[in-house]
Amino acid sequence: MAPRILVMGVAGCGKSTVAARLAVALNCALIEGDDFHLPQSQHKMRHGIALDDADRWPWLDRLGVLLAEAAGGAVLSCSALKRRYRDRLRAAVPALRIVYIDIRPEEARARVAARPAHFFPAGLVDSQFDALEPPLGEPGVLRVEASQPPAAQRNAILHWLKGSARAAAGA
Numbered sequence: 745m746a747p748r749i750l751v752m753g754v755a756g757c758g759k760s761t762v763a764a765r766l767a768v769a770l771n772c773a774l775i776e777g778d779d780f781h782l783p784q785s786q787h788k789m790r791h792g793i794a795l796d797d798a799d800r801w802p803w804l805d806r807l808g809v810l811l812a813e814a815a816g817g818a819v820l821s822c823s824a825l826k827r828r829y830r831d832r833l834r835a836a837v838p839a840l841r842i843v844y845i846d847i848r849p850e851e852a853r854a855r856v857a858a859r860p861a862h863f864f865p866a867g868l869v870d871s872q873f874d875a876l877e878p879p880l881g882e883p884g885v886l887r888v889e890a891s892q893p894p895a896a897q898r899n900a901i902l903h904w905l906k907g908s909a910r911a912a913a914g915a
């Protein structure tokens with residue numbers, strides 16, 4: 745079955761980095777969630793204003809369609825901070841697998857502050873943690889430590905995917 749995977753977490757956790765590596769390893773498409781924010785949402789973030797549900801719903805709906813329709817599967821990099829956001833993506837892609845990159849606030853702040861050219865300001869990182877509802881306990885979720893090197897993260901995810909495919913086949 746074509747892979748349909750969400751890599752999620754707060755700004756700076758490393759979701760784009762590992763999602764890109766995973767898409768290469770799985771030979772499938774990469775959907776970079778940040779590329780699909782509405783212009784007004786990008787404007788808000790650039791000006792230090794956190795997104796709210798109303799900003800995120802149309803964005804999540806678009807990403808759900810892209811992920812569901814990607815021929816050959818896809819890896820989606822998207823913050824998906826709240827349970828209801830993930831449920832919206834699951835409504836579009838029922839077999840969604842989720843990789844949660846878990847990072848400490850001080851590390852996320854340091855990473856975001858170290859990339860000043862990016863549209864997302866370090867001052868908004870705390871709001872990401874305020875919004876975050878970690879997906880632990882939800883079905884089909886793997887937690888990955890943000891501090892692991894990207895290659896180790898990718899390998900752990902590939903191992904997990906292989907194990908779930910075997911279990912689904914009853915092996």
Ligand SMILES: Nc1ncnc2c1ncn2[C@@H]1O[C@H](COP(=O)(O)OP(=O)(O)OP(=O)(O)O)[C@@H](O)[C@H]1O
Binds near residue numbers: 753755757762864892
């Ligand atoms: N496993 C890692 N270990 C150390 N640094 C990392 C790791 N993964 C990513 N980084 C670095 O952390 C920063 C943020 O990474 P990345 O852009 O992938 O995160 P992100 O979650 O996609 O962020 P955003 O959503 O804000 O764009 C980058 O400078 C990246 O090089």
Ligand SMILES: O=C(O)[C@H](O)[C@@H](O)[C@H](O)[C@H](O)CO
Binds near residue numbers: 824872
């Ligand atoms: O839901 C959100 O608040 C956003 O998606 C953010 O997480 C940023 O887009 C992203 O992390 C950029 O750095």
